[in-house]
Amino acid sequence: MSTTPEQHTTGDGTRVVRAGLPEPEAYRPSMPGPVFAAHYHLPGEPVGPYTYGREQNPTWTLLEQAIGELESPDEAAETVVFPSGMGAISAVVFSQVSAGDVVVLPDDGYQALPLIRERLEAYGVEVRTAPTAGEAQLAQLEGAKLLWIESPSNPGLDVCDIRRLADAAHRAGAVVAVDNTLATPLGQRPLDLGADFSVASGTKALTGHGDVLLGYVTCRDPERAAGVRQWRRTAGAIVGPMEAWLAHRSLATLQLRVDRQAATALALAEALLERPDVTGVRHPGLPGDPAHRVAARQMRGGRYGCVVSFVLDGRERAERFLSALRLVDDATSFGGVRSTAERRGRWGGDAVPEGFVRFSVGVEDAPDLIADVLGALDASDR
Incomplete structure (x- = not known):
């Protein structure tokens, strides 16, 4: 769905509660309910905004409009929604590259990226990797088609x-996609920073309630967006109307959730720094964090995300800690209204110590959550 730039003088909170809503209509809900339709009345030639349920849906249209307004409020953009973050990632990668091309991936990113690498290499695509920190991917860009x-x-x-x-990627002839999942469009706008695609798993902070799987791609180039949309059509990777409606409904509280989570995450990280039994505390909002200088320059509004990572002394200690928590679910994913934590090494796909904890x-x-964490640390150290 394409968005049209306007004069945006409103704040993020105002924008999120109005994003994607249709013009008011007397005696109708401000946000229409989900439209369940496999087909539409289609007299004559098969043209029009809605022709078949795999192609488009009015509920998707409103959600795509809303996300586009958040990712690119000042320039026209198109958003394409998918039934998961991996659906969105796959659509960008496989719509933009072909056999013989070179793709540069982070070697410390989402643990499913190796599945993308495996499939790309099977299709004759060369894959290069480098760490995120220090712009290490710069050294891998020669001849690349996608960063x-x-x-x-x-x-x-x-x-x-x-x-x-x-x-640097554009000078090398590559297109650039940024996974914006952790930051959300309120914390970071990759398209404003020069990226061609902003991609995210809406499963996490965007929808924020742990009950919807969703992904999306936002792009300002109509031709590239068309390629992503064609991939969705070909693969049949479409969002259910109920999921799309739930996602749109959840956007209204995005700014409230993101701001509160970011503030509490920073407070928790600061509290963990005081613990001698906790090492490797990471959060981009900490002034002493290796990522803080760059994050402070390109992330928006002091929103450094809801995730804190740290290391405890071994697997057993981490598992005792997780078991002792009372306000925190031992679950994967992040960005939900209920705090979650997990020993990340249990999945086997990340290069992290056995006692590494990812805390969402x-x-x-905040006082209740921090007290629970500190109490669980005390209990697990006995």
């Missing part, structure tokens, strides 16, 4: 200079 950036990275929370990488801060009262 994939994840900043902040998951789960290590490293940050790279997106504009610097994007400028929810919207609980």
